[in-house]
Amino acid sequence: MTSRLVLGIDLGTSNSVGAIHWEDGHWSVVSDAHDKTIQPSVLSFHPNGSVLVASAARKRRLVDPKNTIYSAKRLIGRPFSSRQVQEIIPRLSYRVTEGPAQQVMVSVRNHLLSVSQVSALILQHIEKLADKVAGQHVPQVVVTVPANFNEAQRAATRQAARLAGLDVLRIINEPTAAALAYGHGMDESKTILVYDLGGGTFDVTVLRVSRGIFEVLGTAGDTHLGGDDLDERLTEAMVEAFMQQHHYDLNMNEMAILRLRSVAEKAKCTLSDKESLAVHVRELAYGPGGISLDLEYRATRDRLEGLVADLVERTIGICDEAMTLAQLRTDAVDEIVLVGGMTRMPLVQRSVTSFFSRKPVTSINPDEVVAVGAAIQGASLLGTLPASQGHVPSLLLDVTPRTLAVATVGGFCQILIPRNAQIPTEHTRTFTTGADYQTAVTIRVCQGEHRRFEKNVMLGELRLEGLRPAPRGEVRIAVTFEIDSDGLLKVSARDQDSGEIQSAAMRVVAVDEDNDSAWGTDGQPPLVDEDILGQLPDDEGTRS
Ligand code: AMP
Secondary structure, X not given: OOOOOEEEEEEOOOEEEEEEEXXXXXXXXXXXXXXXXXXXOOEEEOOOOOEEEOHHHHOHHHHOHHHEEOOHHHOXXXXXXXXXXHHHHHHOOOEEEEOHHHOEEEEEOXXXXXXXXXXXXXXXXXXXXXXXXXXXXXXXXEEEEOOOOOHHHHHHXXXXXXXXXXXXXXXXXXXXXXXXXXXXXXXXXXXXEEEEEOOOOEEEEEEEEEOOEEEEEEEEEEOXXXXXXXXXXXXXXXXXXXXXXXXXXHHHOHHHHHHHHHHHHHHHHHOOOXXXXXXXXXXXXXXXXXXXXXXXXXXXXXXXXHXXXXXXXXXXXXXXXXXXXXXXXXXXXXXXXXXOHHHHOHHHHHHHHHHHOOOXXXXXXXXXXXXXXXXXXXXXXXXXXXXXXXXXXXXXXXXXXXXXXXXXXXXXXXXXXXXXXXXXXXXXEEEEOOOOOOOOEEEXXXXXXXXXXXXXXXXXXXEEOOOOOOOOOOOEEEEEEEEOOOOOEEEEEEEOOOOOOOOOOOOOOOOOOOOOOOOOOOOOOOEEEHHHHHHOOOHHHHOO
């Protein structure tokens, strides 16, 4: 029998949260035996063979850093050789290797896991907690992802949920979920800005909410901007202070840096409530004669704000970008919703208030609002959302975070779906062959804002064979991009002129985001858009 309960899971970089939507229309946030709702997204492989998850695993970050996995969300769905992964690796205490098809693999003790497998164990942990709270199995879930996750990252998240044995009703964007939790039941029409600053990522989304319909007007973000970066700044300041006190550089001492990072994070959180605090860290290193070298550091809110001002300012620049995309002025925003633990920082709240000349709403718990929104979305999909709660969101509109395009002649892109297009959506364009008597064509798909294909991120390709041999420009191929409500992309191609229909689903492949070999590698001329037939280069040109 299918359960009428549904679980919303906010799978975060630092922490994950689950919320159940009950049959009677209520929701509650899932808590563990210690009444904790926030579950660290951490795994630790113990020497005794057991796998610890969440708080128990987090405790082992300092004791056993090499076998404790955290921040997996920063790696999910990314190719091993991508700039992003290569930049993160030196900052991770556990070992990351390259697996088949450029997959990122995590190597701990005698285990080799894909990042999706790591996330699956975290999702499973939340689901087990939910089962306990509900007194029954709650396998149906809605999982959230950052708005600017690409197709590969969404697919890897979905795969993680499947590996966890969950039935994924939908993958939705985190800011959309937050707005859903907040706006649910609202009668009037409003423009809401969701500012989400978590441990590892930043997202801002401008939504129009009207009669239960959530329409995303603009979205922007940075997958590498979050609380961890602020912790790093404070850690550096403490390393510097230690240097001045003891003329000893802690940068070579991995364990000391890890300890300081954890101290820095706690200090940062405390400084959201207090103006200052004294930090004492014992035995960070040993001096001549084996004497213990300790750190004494006076952390103040002012000093912290000075250290991280540019990072917070960057989030405001991204807000500006989202407003431009939404074609709105800042005074058009009716409500600002804060999401993510970092939004408790007074500097963040002040900066947002000053940019929008409006105070954010603080009635929503910034750690739980995304999971709650996901659970509400799940209930809406199952049809268990009572009408008495207000307007039922019958439709959840969302947008594509990046432009989606295909490679055409000369290394350029033809846009099929522009950035910020509402999804689900479907777009078709007709292309022609680029060479005489060509019988096959490779359709290469990318996402990004550049006119040049190689400057964008290649998502995958599909090959259409058996074309009628004819002079170039004669055979017409209709290429369709279809994005479903999870934001997953399907590409199909139809040989129009022969009357035969051939189609194929696009394979999302892991590729190197920095390499420019995505073009013309198999000697097949690229597609030529009908619109640019007049500028058709010769065969040499098409293979450049
Ligand atoms: P999230 O990814 O939403 O769980 O956010 C986690 C981030 O929020 C981490 O960087 C935490 O250090 C940070 N955080 C949590 N509580 C606070 C607080 N009271 N003040 C400042 N940052 C906080």
